Every structure is written in structure tokens, then in C-alpha cells.
Amino acid sequence: MTTTTTGTTAVTGAVGAAHTRLEGLAKVTGAARYAGEIPFAELAHGWLVLSTIARGRIRAVESAPVLAMPGVLAVLHHGNAPRVDGNYTGPLGAPDPVVQVFQHDRVPYAGWPVALVVAETPEQAREAAETLVVRYDQEPHEVAFAAGHPDRYTPENSPQSPAETEKGDLAAELAASAVVVDAQYTTPEEHHHPLEPHAAMARWDGGRLEVVDSNQGSRFVAEELANLFSLDPASVRVRSEHVGGGFGSKALRPHQVLATMAATVLQRPVRVVLTRRQMFSVVGYRSPTAQRIRLGADADGRLRAFDHQGESVTSTVREFIERSADMGRVMYDAAAHHTVNRVVRLDVPTPSWMRAPGEAPGSFALESALDELAEKCGLDPIALRARNEPAAGPVSGLPFSSRKLLACFQEGARRFGWADRDPRPGRRRDGRWLLGTGTAAAHFAARAAPSTASVTAEADGDFIVRIAAADIGTGARTALTLIAADALEVTPERIRMRIADSDFGPAMIAGGSMGTRSWAWAVTAAARELREQLALGGGIPPQGITVRSDTTAAIAALAQKERHAFGAQFAEVAVDVTSGEVRVRRMLGIFAAGRIVNPLTARSQFIGGMTWGLSMALHEEAVRDRASGAPVGADLAGYHVAAHADVPPIEADWVDDPDEDDPVGIKGIGEIGIVGGAAAIANAVWHATGVRHRDLPIRPDRVLLAGGGDRAAG
Amino acid sequence: MREFGYRRAHDVHGAVALLAAEPEARLLGGGTNLVDLMKTGVERPALLIDVQDLPLDRIEVTQDGGLRIGATVTNSALAADPEVRRRYPALAQAVLSGASGQLRNMATVGGNLLQRTRCGYFTDPAAACNKRVPGAGCPAIEGEHHNHAILGASGHCVAVHPSDMGVALAAFDAVVGYETADGPGELPLAEFYLPVGDTPHLETALPSGALITGLRLPPAPVAAVSRYRKVRERASYAFAIGSLAAALDVHDGTVREVRLAFGAVASRPWRARTAERVLTGGPASAEAFAAAADAELAAAEALPHNGYKVTLMRNLVVALLTELTEEAAR
Known part of the structure; x- marks a missing residue:
């Protein structure tokens, strides 16, 4: 079907239907030029x-x-x-x-x-x-980071994101707990290399x-x-x-x-x-982390004590905090609840935001600890999480705008075949491979930042949208086109999307999973107002009719709530404890992330994040030479990311997550795909071998020396 | 990068003459290692002599049932050759386990033998390295060495040779043929790579000005039952942290002949002759395989972070020889 009407027929439904990237052809044919290759005279x-x-x-x-x-x-x-x-x-x-x-x-x-x-x-x-x-x-100089560094300190609290939160009597609740998990986890220095x-x-x-x-x-x-x-x-x-x-870099x-x-x-x-x-x-990187988690629970798995202490590195010239301890502030409640992010200043480059800052390493530790608690309680890991669903923000006390975590686990468990799982570790074998499955929760905040956009009705019936958005490969240009088309009630072919030009006015960056949510808000606001103007009738002058929007006031007026995307990650692994090799056989991620604008590119983004979770679990690790203070093997031969052969069939899907109170309903999907992925794999490695791996990456030498799988071998 | 000259050689004598005329020349095969090193400044040749057009791209069965493999045969062609796959399956498997399809299409047999270590200190011109700058020091010994040598290293260098192909060649007693201005010569692979000692910058016994023309693989009926197993930190496109080429001839439960070569444990492919001696004439059992591995690895000198390779190699020997025993029984 083709639509050639001129704006009198309302068309919607672009959002939610799969669309290939507008610039896809240009990219795969090399016609799309990048900053390093555009010619300039006298360059x-x-x-x-x-x-x-x-x-x-x-x-x-x-x-x-x-x-x-x-x-x-x-x-x-x-x-x-x-x-x-x-x-x-x-x-x-x-x-x-x-x-x-x-x-x-x-x-x-x-x-x-x-x-x-x-x-x-x-x-x-x-x-x-x-x-x-x-x-x-x-x-x-000093570049070596380890847990409990004598120079670590707790940064000053900022009201938006305190370094430390505390309620209840932690020692008393731990003492009163029937089951306690007390474990240390580490994640290495990791780099984002677009x-x-x-x-x-x-x-x-x-x-x-x-x-x-x-x-x-x-x-x-x-x-x-x-x-x-x-x-x-x-x-x-x-x-x-x-x-x-980009990935934050x-x-x-x-x-x-x-x-x-x-x-x-x-x-x-x-x-x-x-x-x-x-x-x-x-260009920044993710700090290594050392995390201690203490969970105290009643015999039925209900948490009484929650303590997550994260440590990370910053430079001597700027304080950057890898906020690995933040996840529990949203995920789990307990009578005594303590989280803190400490840092130590070393003679290293300043870390920075890297995909799912805080949550990626934090979820590895926290969701591994939850799995350990489930094991100790004799509970299914999903049942443990269901038992600990909070009614409101554990730290803020605010209501959740929507929280579909259990729906993600339910749908994921059904599709993954979780019900058939023997919870005992080290029971399944396929030749030299021990098999195991694991799961973990995922979360990322759904925030928005003020943005401006303009929409121009052209005399020829087309619409030009201008917004200083960035398409860093996510498909943002296409997503915003669909948003604009629906808001203007025209087909996407009628939209000419102009992005990535600072002259278009202030706009949120592509970061914090906030880009599409923030930009869509501004585009929708301008488009709706323009449509109202056009509805008044009258012709369109040669220069067109332009409406500008600014979402600053609307965002400030948004009700105070806990707004987040959630997800459930599942993984199946094969482990050869005689060689140390770990292979992921399949992954499934089910997410609740508000309105999904373009299912095609959204799925790609989830799968990309999950692939990175796999890469984080098994491969990624930057090594710093203590004597010189410089990185060793600082190239993509030395810094391993998952190769194609490492990546199994990965499925990503989502559950309905409507939020009637939210003006855009989009939550952002940039980071959540990586969150929990490494924990799901680490938990699966435990299930395969009976050995907990609390240090990433789960390298062959670590698996080999840790052993395991004795019961399966017998 | 340094400006360099480029010449394409069309025959072996022409290439050797060009090489003799320019001491700072390097021979260019597929360029899959050399060009990378030139980009980072580790290699700074004045002249590249492109030898890809030399008529050395054939694989021939010799009269005695061995193979002759030309120096410019690509890794892809070597791995796909029916005679290689039939007579020396571990060699084809080793080649296929390396790099990627694109790289194997470019990489040549001669270049593979001469590729340089991937030690992170060697590949970074800002770091100290005795292999690059004799006397500069070896930071790997006190620093990052979890994929470094456990056998045959010295206090001057603990880097490992990266080749997979070379490990299978070591197991099968390959002989390297070369040409110099003074005429042709041959070096058994066992003598081709020099011991590290205090001269880690001197890697091969090739005379200066020599061009590798090819390999000779002596007939080895034992090689028909052979395998290559490579362990690495990801499923593909990574160098080994430990690898093993093994061939086994078992009769009535007794080992008649065995070949074992270790990869990623030393500055060169490591022929495990001690293990072979322990096994030959004895039972083909898991216990015997483990004892043979232990005998070979008794000489291992692990650094703080690479001791796992001793366990890894022992496990690989047991696993692969057990598989081969089962294969031979079929």
C-alpha cells in the first residue's frame, strides 16, 4: 500500500512496527561518510x-x-x-x-x-x-588497585546520587538472619572501543x-x-x-x-x-571494581539485611565514581539496607561512563550474590527474587511508575524452559562439557533531560524535523522519524529528519539510556503543536511553518517516581574444566522497557548489550603494567572482546510495559541489555561446575585452577 | 611510519639479490604480521621485497611419501590440501585453528614460520623489550605474563611463539628449505628456532640474506592418526594459551610410536621428546599419558601467573592421546 495523500488523512502506527535504518543503504555501500574520512581543502x-x-x-x-x-x-x-x-x-x-x-x-x-x-x-x-x-x-607512581586499598575514601554525597545510603541496624539484622551470604567480587578495567x-x-x-x-x-x-x-x-x-x-566514550x-x-x-x-x-x-574506560556483598535472610529467603560496598578507581585529577553499589537501591529491600561507592585515587587515566555505568559491574556482583543466597536457602533463584519484590523504592520510598520484573522472569522462564532445570550443580554433561543454566535480573533507570526540537511544515507537504540528537548506530534517526510520523499523523516517508547539528539547539546527548526518551519528547511536543496550528487551516507559506519545543518545564513537572526499565537474563553454558574453556550455548533476555519504538533496531540493541555481557563475563580485561603504569596489549589483539564464534543464538524480547502517566512512555534501552548478563553466565558456570567464579573475566586459567564438576565426572 | 621502498620479486634469485643489496629489507608474504608491526613502528624496514609472486606455491607428494610445501602456499591452501589432510591431519587442523578466513587467505607458510611473538611488551614500542632492543629489559617477568613461556625461557625473555602451524610441523619433523646468494640450504625445524638464552632478538638460525623457499615433511605413517587441539581465551581469533599436536600409533594397547608437540609454552614450538620416550613401548593408558606429560613438564619453570599451563598441557596430553587411542581402535 502506498499513501500519496497530502496530510488530510491521519496515519499512525509507525511506532511499534519494524523499520530498517533510513541510512542503512548508505552505510553498507560506503556512501555514509564518517568524521575521519570527509575531505576538506587544505586539510x-x-x-x-x-x-x-x-x-x-x-x-x-x-x-x-x-x-x-x-x-x-x-x-x-x-x-x-x-x-x-x-x-x-x-x-x-x-x-x-x-x-x-x-x-x-x-x-x-x-x-x-x-x-x-x-x-x-x-x-x-x-x-x-x-x-x-x-x-x-x-x-x-602507583596504579595497582585491589579491594580495601588503604587510600580509599567515600566521596561527598550529592543529593541526586548519594555515595552512601543507610537504613536500619545492619549488624543486628545480619546476626538475626538464618542464612548469610558474605562474598567479594571483582571486575577488571574494561574499555569501550567503538x-x-x-x-x-x-x-x-x-x-x-x-x-x-x-x-x-x-x-x-x-x-x-x-x-x-x-x-x-x-x-x-x-x-x-x-x-x-559511542558507548559513553x-x-x-x-x-x-x-x-x-x-x-x-x-x-x-x-x-x-x-x-x-x-x-x-x-577516551575513558570502566574502572575495575572490588565489591563486597552481605545478604542476610530468613530461612524462607526474605531479606533482612542488605549490604553492598563497591570500590573503584579514579585518577588524581578528577573524581569519577563507578557506582557499582547503586543497583540494590532499586532492586531489593531489607530492614537494614546499606550501599556505598568508595574510590581510590591512583596514577591512572580518569575512568568514565561506559555502557551501563555502575549497573554492569554492580549487577554482576549483586545478581551473583542473589544466586548464592538462593542456593543457600534451597530456593529457586526466580522464587527468591519474587519473594523480595519491594512495594516501593527501597531507599527513596517512592512508588514505581511500573515494575514488570516478575513478568520478565515469568516469560523468560517459560521460553527458556527453566521449569525443567535440576537445581543441583554439576549434573549435566555433554562429552567433555559440563552444562549449566543461570539467570539474573536487570535494571536501568529511565530518565529524561531537557531537549529542544523544531518541526517545519513544508509547502510541498513534507515535514522537516530538526533536533541535535545523535545516531551512534542505535537507529535513533529512524526511531525519531517514526515518532514524528505518528505525532504528525503522516507516513514516515513524509518526514525529513535532520540530526547531529549543534545549530539545532540544546538537546540531550545519546547517553544514560535517555536519548530516545528525551528527544522523542521534544519532537512529539513540537509536532503536536504544529499539527494543531495546521488544523486551523490556511496555506503553508514558501518558507514553511515552524514550531519549536522545549521540554524543560514538562520534565521538571514530572511526578517524583521510581522510573526504571527491568529485565531478566538467562544463559546456558558449557564448561570444560580440564581445559578451562567456557562456551555460552544460548542466551535469552526478556525486558520491560516501556514503549518499544522500532522492534527491529530495539532487538539489535538488546542483543548487542547481551553480547557485551557475554564478552564481559568471559573475555574483557585490560591489564596495566605496575612498573610502567601503562596498559599492556593495548590493542584489539590484546584486549579480547567476544568473537563471532563465542556468540551463540541470542534471543531478546519484551513484555508490555505501559505507563499511562508518562507523556512519552519510552524508557530507553541503551544499557539494560548488558545488565545482569555476566551474572547469568557466572551463575550458569556455577550450575555446570559447582564452583563460584567471583572474579571477571571467567578465564580458562581461572576455571582450570578452580576445578569443579567432580560429581558430574563420577 | 617510516617511508619504505617496495619491490616485487618474480623469481627466487631476484629476491635473494634484492635482499643481499639492502640490509634493512624485509620479505613481504601475506603481510598479516609484518604490516601490523610496521604500522606500530616495531618493524621499520627500508624496503619491502614482495615474494608473493614467486613460483613457490605448490604442494607436492615426494617420492618417499612425504610432502614438499612451497613457501608462498597460503594457510588456506595448505589446510585444504587433500594430501595434507590425509597424511598429516593435525597440520591441517592447526592451520585452520589460527587467525580468520581472511587472514589465512593471505598468510603464507614462510611468513607463518617467521611471525613474531604477540607479547604485549614486544608489540608496544613504548615498552622495554629485549627482543626489540637488546639489553632493554623484560618487563613481562615481573609484569603481565599469564600467557608466557613455561619451558625453555630465560631471564631475558619469556615470550612464546604464536604459530599453530609450527607446532604440527615440529611434531612431524619438518625441514625448512632456503636459498641464499651462496646457494640453497636446509634446517630441520628442531634447529630452525634458536634457544632464547641471552639473545632473544636472534630468533632463527637462518643465515642472513636467506629466503625460505619451502618445507619438506618426511613420510610419517604415524601422522595419519593425529590431531591438533588449541585452547585460547575465546572460541576463535585468538592465539593459543596452550596447544598440542599429537600423533599416535597403538598396537594391542601398546604405544608403537607417538609424536607430541606443545604450543604457546615456549619461544618455539616445543617438541615433547621426553614424553615421547616415556610413552614409546609402554601401555596406552590415561595413567601412562599423564606420567609422560609430567615427565616432559618436570622441566617447566612457571612464573607467578602462568603455572596453570602445566596443568593445562598435562590435561591436553591425556585428553588428546585418549581420543587418538579410541580413534585408532575404530
């Missing part, structure tokens, strides 16, 4: 030089020999770089000092930016950068700074650059048409600042592209 190329010491001062940057090399145009460093001002607070807080490049001679960690070599070609820049000699005065490395081109054009970038929020980057370089925000334009993945990073600096100094366009190896030091 010069910058190559970053990072510190090779982990702490100290730069004594000298020996530029002269390098400046004599072919094609070299400039060497920027702390002695000659333009000044920037990092003394401001943006939407994500004060800027990470790593973006305030070349402002002083201090080196706070290995991989700190110390110079940028700019040349006519990338090859010349790289050769010169690798030739550049930087001399240091080295100081002793397929497309970070890249930015900066140039001055007619008095405006123009940046073509790969980021998760063009408006955000523009405002940060304006702040740093003391520019009128209106004189900065940042675009980011296509982005090959593509906010403001040194490459945009470096390109801007060099373009300013040289008065010509400059592009800076990061290498994989550089990305291990300058």
Missing part, C-alpha cells in the same frame, strides 16, 4: 603524543628536529599551546582535565597528552610524532568554529568547546552526521580540543584521529 593532520611515564613533569619537548621533518607544520605542547579555561560546570560536570590539553607540565598518568604534531599528511604527522623526544622528570575511532576536523569559517566530529551529542560538544575556548556559543558549530558507536575528548587548537594556530583545517592504542588512555 592538515594532527598526531597525538602521549606520555610514557606515569607521574612527573615534562622537562623538555624537543620540537626542533621534528619541525625540520618533511611536511611538519607545528608541534603544540604545554610551552606554546593556546590557553583554555576549564573552570566551568557543564551538563556532565566539570570537564575532565584530559581535555584541557597542554596547559601545564604535570603528567598525572601514562598516556597523558603531551604534544600534537601537525603535518601535511597523516603519515608525516605520525612519523614525526613517533620521532619526537619528550624528556621527563619522573616521580614514583568500531569507529574518535576523529574530529576543526576549521574557522567566516568567524565561526566549525567542527566535524564523531560524538554522542553535537550540542554538548559545541557548548563545551565554547566554554573551553571562551567563545560565544553561537560561534561554534559541531556536526556529527554518522557515528560508528564519545563526549568531549582531547581530539576535538586538539583539532580546534591546531586550526586556530595554523588558521587552516586540522583533523585529529585517535589510534586504538591511544584510545586505551584518552
Whole structure:
């Protein structure tokens, strides 16, 4: 069926039906251009030089020999770089000092930016950068993280996200508990490496700074650059048409600042592209965590005591907290309830937001501990969770806008065949493989942030939507098109979606699972108002009719509730305890995440998250050399992510999760897919072998040395 | 990266002459390792001599029933060759367990032998490494070494050789053929890789200016019942943390002949001759297999984080020889 009417016939139903990506053809044919490959006249190329010491001062940057090399145009460093001002607070807080490049001679960690070599070609820049000699005065450093570090501290509480929450008498409730789990879990340093490395081109054009970038929020980057370089925000334009993945790593990073600096100094366009190896030091990462969990319960599994203490690393230059202990504030209640996120400052790069910050490592520990409690109580892990469903937010006391956790477990158990499971570990074998199944809960907050959008009714009957949204591979462009089509009651073909341009006004970044929810809100608001205007009749002038929206007031007016997406993860694994190999045989995730805009891309996003959960469980681990303070094997040969052969059939689906009180009903699905995945796999490994693995990743050497499976062998 | 020259050689003598004329030249086969190392600055050749067009891309059965394999035969072609699969199945399995289909289509037999270790300190020019810069030190010994050597290492280097193919070749007594300006030569694989000692930067006994022309595999009827098993940290596309090539000839429960070679435990493919001696003439039982592995691994010197490899190799020997015993009984 084709619709060729001109707006008088109401059309809805685009949301909820599967749509392929609007830019899919362009991407698979190579027509879609990315920031690192768009040609510009007179383009010069910058190559970053990072510190090779982990702490100290730069004594000298020996530029002269390098400046004599072919094609070299400039060497920027702390002695000659333009000044920037990092003394401001943006939407994500004060800027990470790593973006305030070349402002002083201090080196706070290995991989700190110390110079940028700019040349006519990338090859010349790289050769010169690798030739550049930087001399240091080295100081002793410390990079080793372990549980209970003597220098750990509890950060100051902020009202929005306190570092510590506490109610009840923990010691008394633990003492009164019939069953107690007290266990330590660790997760390693993990990195987010989008397929497309970070890249930015900066140039001055007619008095405006123009940046073509790969980021998760063009408006955000523009405002940060304006702040740093003391520019009128209106004189900065940042675009980011296509982005090959972000995962939290593509906010403001040194490459945009470096390109801007060099373009300013040289008065010509400059592009800076990061290498994989550089990305291990300058784009953020997930801190390692050490977590202690104490659960006290009555014999029937009802929790009396809940204690989750998370520790993570931050740098000496900025406090970032990997909030691994937060999950229990939403998931489980108990008479005594304590959560705390502590940090220790080491001579390492500042960690940052990485897919499901806090929840990914936190859910591994917490959902493993729940499984251990179920085992000790002789209860089915799902029954244990059902017994502990809270009526309201355990810490906030607020009602849940919707909480469909048990519906996820119920549907998941049915489809996974959970009812047939023998709860005893080490009972199933297939040749050399021991088999086991496991489950875990998932959760992620459903928040929104103020955004603006404009919708223009064109004289030809089409509609142009403009919003500084980012499509980092999630399908956001397509999802917003469907949202706009339904709001305007036209077919999606009538929508021309323009995104990723800071000139379109303030908008939430693609982050925190808040992008689609926040942008859809703004697009819907503008579209509805436009439709009302059009309903009044009258022609459309040649310049069209434009309506702008701003959701700031609407979001502020939203009732205080616990708003979250939930999910249930299931995994089946095969373990060979004689070789240490673990293979995941299947995974199932059932989620309750509000309204699903595009089932096709939503399923992909869930599956992507679950795959990452698998990768986190079995493979991912960055190693830091204690002596040098630098990462070892800092490339994708050394840092293993799951290969195709590791990834079994993965199913993701969802249950209805309507929320009549919510103006958009969308909860966001960016992170929840990874939450609980590693725990489900770790619990399945226990079920296969009878051995608990509390340290990620569950590497062959760990499985081999831990043994297990004795009963199955007999 | 350093600017480099590029020449394509069309015959062996031409390649050898180019190599003799430029001491900083490197031979380019599939480039699957060398080009990566050039990008990161570990290798900085002045000249690449492309040898992919040399007429060394054939696999032939020799008169005595062995095989002759040209140096530019790709890994894909080697693994798919019917004679390789029939006569030396562990060799085909070893090659197939490495890298990815795309890489195997490019990678050559000669290049595979000469590939460099993937030790994270070796591949990072910012790190110290005795293999890259003699005398610079080996941070792996005190640092990250959970996939490093347990056999034959030294206080100067604990890196492991990454090749899977080489492990099967070691089991089957392969002989490396080469050509120099002074004429052709041969090196048994057992002598091809040098002991680490205090010269980890010297990896092979190839004379300078030599071009590998191919391999000779002597006839080995025992190889017809052989397997390669590789354990790694993910299911594909990773180097081994321990691997084993094994061939077994059992008659009436007695081991008549056995071949064992370990991978990812030493700076070279590790022929387990001690284990072979212990097994030969004795019973083909799990206990005997374990005792033989223990005898071989008695020489192991584990570092704090790679001791699991002793257990792993022992388990692999028992598991694979048990499988082969069952296969032979069928």
C-alpha cells in the first residue's frame, strides 16, 4: 500500500512496527561518510603524543628536529599551546582535565597528552610524532588497585546520587538472619572501543568554529568547546552526521580540543584521529571494581539485611565514581539496607561512563550474590527474587511508575524452559562439557533531560524535523522519524529528519539510556503543536511553518517516581574444566522497557548489550603494567572482546510495559541489555561446575585452577 | 611510519639479490604480521621485497611419501590440501585453528614460520623489550605474563611463539628449505628456532640474506592418526594459551610410536621428546599419558601467573592421546 495523500488523512502506527535504518543503504555501500574520512581543502593532520611515564613533569619537548621533518607544520605542547579555561560546570560536570590539553607540565598518568604534531599528511604527522623526544622528570607512581586499598575514601554525597545510603541496624539484622551470604567480587578495567575511532576536523569559517566530529551529542560538544575556548556559543558549530558507536566514550575528548587548537594556530583545517592504542588512555574506560556483598535472610529467603560496598578507581585529577553499589537501591529491600561507592585515587587515566555505568559491574556482583543466597536457602533463584519484590523504592520510598520484573522472569522462564532445570550443580554433561543454566535480573533507570526540537511544515507537504540528537548506530534517526510520523499523523516517508547539528539547539546527548526518551519528547511536543496550528487551516507559506519545543518545564513537572526499565537474563553454558574453556550455548533476555519504538533496531540493541555481557563475563580485561603504569596489549589483539564464534543464538524480547502517566512512555534501552548478563553466565558456570567464579573475566586459567564438576565426572 | 621502498620479486634469485643489496629489507608474504608491526613502528624496514609472486606455491607428494610445501602456499591452501589432510591431519587442523578466513587467505607458510611473538611488551614500542632492543629489559617477568613461556625461557625473555602451524610441523619433523646468494640450504625445524638464552632478538638460525623457499615433511605413517587441539581465551581469533599436536600409533594397547608437540609454552614450538620416550613401548593408558606429560613438564619453570599451563598441557596430553587411542581402535 502506498499513501500519496497530502496530510488530510491521519496515519499512525509507525511506532511499534519494524523499520530498517533510513541510512542503512548508505552505510553498507560506503556512501555514509564518517568524521575521519570527509575531505576538506587544505586539510592538515594532527598526531597525538602521549606520555610514557606515569607521574612527573615534562622537562623538555624537543620540537626542533621534528619541525625540520618533511611536511611538519607545528608541534603544540604545554610551552606554546593556546590557553583554555576549564573552570566551568557543564551538563556532565566539570570537564575532565584530559581535555584541557597542554596547559601545564604535570603528567598525572601514562598516556597523558603531551604534544600534537601537525603535518601535511597523516603519515608525516605520525612519523614525526613517533620521532619526537619528550624528556621527563619522573616521580614514583602507583596504579595497582585491589579491594580495601588503604587510600580509599567515600566521596561527598550529592543529593541526586548519594555515595552512601543507610537504613536500619545492619549488624543486628545480619546476626538475626538464618542464612548469610558474605562474598567479594571483582571486575577488571574494561574499555569501550567503538568500531569507529574518535576523529574530529576543526576549521574557522567566516568567524565561526566549525567542527566535524564523531560524538554522542553535537550540542554538548559545541557548548563545551565554547566554554573551553571562551567563545560565544553561537560561534561554534559541531556536526556529527554518522557515528560508528559511542558507548559513553564519545563526549568531549582531547581530539576535538586538539583539532580546534591546531586550526586556530595554523588558521587552516586540522583533523585529529585517535589510534586504538591511544584510545586505551584518552577516551575513558570502566574502572575495575572490588565489591563486597552481605545478604542476610530468613530461612524462607526474605531479606533482612542488605549490604553492598563497591570500590573503584579514579585518577588524581578528577573524581569519577563507578557506582557499582547503586543497583540494590532499586532492586531489593531489607530492614537494614546499606550501599556505598568508595574510590581510590591512583596514577591512572580518569575512568568514565561506559555502557551501563555502575549497573554492569554492580549487577554482576549483586545478581551473583542473589544466586548464592538462593542456593543457600534451597530456593529457586526466580522464587527468591519474587519473594523480595519491594512495594516501593527501597531507599527513596517512592512508588514505581511500573515494575514488570516478575513478568520478565515469568516469560523468560517459560521460553527458556527453566521449569525443567535440576537445581543441583554439576549434573549435566555433554562429552567433555559440563552444562549449566543461570539467570539474573536487570535494571536501568529511565530518565529524561531537557531537549529542544523544531518541526517545519513544508509547502510541498513534507515535514522537516530538526533536533541535535545523535545516531551512534542505535537507529535513533529512524526511531525519531517514526515518532514524528505518528505525532504528525503522516507516513514516515513524509518526514525529513535532520540530526547531529549543534545549530539545532540544546538537546540531550545519546547517553544514560535517555536519548530516545528525551528527544522523542521534544519532537512529539513540537509536532503536536504544529499539527494543531495546521488544523486551523490556511496555506503553508514558501518558507514553511515552524514550531519549536522545549521540554524543560514538562520534565521538571514530572511526578517524583521510581522510573526504571527491568529485565531478566538467562544463559546456558558449557564448561570444560580440564581445559578451562567456557562456551555460552544460548542466551535469552526478556525486558520491560516501556514503549518499544522500532522492534527491529530495539532487538539489535538488546542483543548487542547481551553480547557485551557475554564478552564481559568471559573475555574483557585490560591489564596495566605496575612498573610502567601503562596498559599492556593495548590493542584489539590484546584486549579480547567476544568473537563471532563465542556468540551463540541470542534471543531478546519484551513484555508490555505501559505507563499511562508518562507523556512519552519510552524508557530507553541503551544499557539494560548488558545488565545482569555476566551474572547469568557466572551463575550458569556455577550450575555446570559447582564452583563460584567471583572474579571477571571467567578465564580458562581461572576455571582450570578452580576445578569443579567432580560429581558430574563420577 | 617510516617511508619504505617496495619491490616485487618474480623469481627466487631476484629476491635473494634484492635482499643481499639492502640490509634493512624485509620479505613481504601475506603481510598479516609484518604490516601490523610496521604500522606500530616495531618493524621499520627500508624496503619491502614482495615474494608473493614467486613460483613457490605448490604442494607436492615426494617420492618417499612425504610432502614438499612451497613457501608462498597460503594457510588456506595448505589446510585444504587433500594430501595434507590425509597424511598429516593435525597440520591441517592447526592451520585452520589460527587467525580468520581472511587472514589465512593471505598468510603464507614462510611468513607463518617467521611471525613474531604477540607479547604485549614486544608489540608496544613504548615498552622495554629485549627482543626489540637488546639489553632493554623484560618487563613481562615481573609484569603481565599469564600467557608466557613455561619451558625453555630465560631471564631475558619469556615470550612464546604464536604459530599453530609450527607446532604440527615440529611434531612431524619438518625441514625448512632456503636459498641464499651462496646457494640453497636446509634446517630441520628442531634447529630452525634458536634457544632464547641471552639473545632473544636472534630468533632463527637462518643465515642472513636467506629466503625460505619451502618445507619438506618426511613420510610419517604415524601422522595419519593425529590431531591438533588449541585452547585460547575465546572460541576463535585468538592465539593459543596452550596447544598440542599429537600423533599416535597403538598396537594391542601398546604405544608403537607417538609424536607430541606443545604450543604457546615456549619461544618455539616445543617438541615433547621426553614424553615421547616415556610413552614409546609402554601401555596406552590415561595413567601412562599423564606420567609422560609430567615427565616432559618436570622441566617447566612457571612464573607467578602462568603455572596453570602445566596443568593445562598435562590435561591436553591425556585428553588428546585418549581420543587418538579410541580413534585408532575404530
